Amino acid sequence: MTTRRTPPPASSGLRRLAFRAPILLYRWHLGRLLGDRMLLLTHTGRTSGLPRQTVLEVTGRDPATGAYHLASGFGPRAQWYRNVQRTPQVTIQVGSRRMSAVAQPLGPAESGQLMAAYALRHPRLARALVRMCGLEVDGSARDYYRIGLDHIPFVRVLPDPPAQHEAPGPVPEAKEKRFRRQPGAGPR
Known part of the structure; x- marks a missing residue:
């Protein structure tokens, strides 16, 4: 049974620094150290219109479409979640x-389905995510489904298809350039 403990604390001080530290790895071109389980999301701020960044755990992947699934651990009030609702291009x-x-x-x-599937694949991480949200669960798939249904919204991030480059056509033959003698130009 899902029960609410205390509301999750606001990100400030050392906790905020710990959450923001992985962004530095991406800025230093060391994102590969975080592997495929983490994702740097650059989105547009709702009111400022400025680019914002956050690092999120990839909770799943759809092999058919290449989409990444992300969970909003702080629920629908998370800033990145609200920003992508307003401007989905990221x-x-x-x-x-x-x-x-x-x-x-x-x-x-x-x-709810994605949360239950995530809990089956990563039980310890799912429990930690739920605790971070200030919730308690009994550990059943049904309980995790309810968590996803009521508290933790998910986002599908679908990469744009790579630009289709046209195959180069036949190279036109170079035409011989003919120079005309300009009046006043010296001898040839």
Whole structure:
């Protein structure tokens, strides 16, 4: 049974620094050290219109579409989550690969399914995520489904397809350039 403990603390001080430290790895071009389990999300601020960055855990991947699934651990009030609802065009970096993408917030039912699947694959991380949200669970798949349904929204981040380059056509033959003698020009 899901029960609410205390609300999650605001990110400030050392806790904020710890959450923001992985961004430095990406800025120093060391994102590959975090592997494919972490993702740098660059999104647009709702009110400022400025680029904002956050590092998030990849909770799942859809092999058919190449989409990444992200959980909003602080619920629907997380700033990055609210920003991608307003402006879904984002840039992501996974390891050393950087690409433009579109973020799609998912409905409660799909969020519940993704949370239950995540809890089956990573039980300890799922418990930690739920604790970070200030919730307690009994550990059943049904309970994790309810957490995703009611408290932790998920986002699907779908990378844009790579630009399709046209195959080069036949190279036109070089035409002989003919120079005309300009009046007043010296002898040839």
